[in-house]
Amino acid sequence: MEKTEYRAVIKFLHLKGKKSQEIKDELDSVHGEASPSFTTVKQWVAEYKRGRTRILDEERSGRPKTATTDEMVDLVHRTVMEDRRLTVKDIAEACGISSERVHKILHQDLDMRKLSARWVPRLLTIDQKRVRADMSRECLSLCQKNPAEFLRQTITVDETWVHHHTPETKQQSMQWIAVGEPAPKKAKVVLSAGKVMATVFWDSRGIILIDYLAKGKTINGQYYAALLDKLKATIKKKRPHLAKKKILFHQDNARVHTCMVAMSKLNELKFQLLPHPPYSPDIAPSDFFLFEKI
Structure with a gap:
């Protein structure tokens, strides 16, 4: 029973007209150990003697739960929108409620x-x-005219640093060991400069x-222009099918690529330069697949 x-x-x-002990004995005879204690029976008999008629608990005094009202949720939301970097403590101080209430409103009511x-x-x-977007559309329109020829005629260039030593990653050094075996060890390797x-x-x-750039030298306009001449000669040997076709040349916006000397050389070689948007991500294959199998 409840x-x-x-x-x-x-x-x-x-x-x-029964007394407290008689009521207790009556309850024990029916419900046994599940019946309320004598103290509880005596307490409620005293309440009924004082004129109480309700069997439900009286409402307890205390602080009302007003922190999760619609007005408070809206206040917390507006406070967060004004400064998204505020901490829960800062929001609680600004709204005048506890940090626990703010945490509940943010996660459960506002789903933030x-x-x-x-x-x-x-x-x-x-x-x-x-x-x-404009440059991407321009390249896309060139590709859509003849996709196969676009890929055949396109040449891209990028510079990449090749280090003398590439350290083994933590994942690469992982080994399978049995229970009780010592963990594998790896000495610290001084990276080569x-x-x-x-x-x-x-x-x-x-x-x-x-x-490969010689030690002590730097890439400048003249050096890059000489590389373009070397590229033209290599294309005739390795890609004879491009000898009479226009080269679609792609490069990033590095200063050495866009200087006057380099641009003059591209015009001289009659390469059609594909546009590269400013601050565009560089996804040249040199950065990913140059030494894939080493």
Whole structure:
């Protein structure tokens, strides 16, 4: 039986004129150990003697639960929208409620969570995004005219650093061991400071030309222009089918690529330069597949 049902029985037996002990014995004879204690029976008999008629608990005094009202949820939401970096404690102080209430409102009522900012290379302006879209459409229109020829005629270039030593990653050093066997050990390797700059020219068939920059030299306009001449000669040997076709040349916007000397050389070689949007991600294959199997 529920507590309220026991109280109703106690009230009924009390109105019949039975004493507390008699009521207790009556309940024990029916419900055994599940019946309420004598103290509980005595307490409720005393309540009924004082004139109480309700068998339900009285409403308890205390602070009303006003923190999750619609007005408070709206206040928390507006506070967060004004400054999304506020902590739960700051919001609680601003709204005058506990941190626990703020946490509940944010997660359960507003379905919000706090995340760290995702790193991106650059936050683009509206104009920069528009330029990117226009250039992408221009390249797409060239591809759609003749997709097969577009891929055959396109050549891309990028510079990449080749380090003399590439350390083994933690995942690469993982080994299977049995229970009781000692964990594998790996000594700290001092990274070699040596590296060389490689300029790689690609097309859809693979690498056309790789140039390794000599130690002590830097890539400038004259050096890059000489590489373009070398590329033209290599194309005649390795890609004879492109000898009489226009080369669709793609490069990023590095200063050495866009300087006057380099642009003059591209015009001289009659390469058609594909547009590269400013601050566009560089996805040249040199950065991913140059030494895949080593």
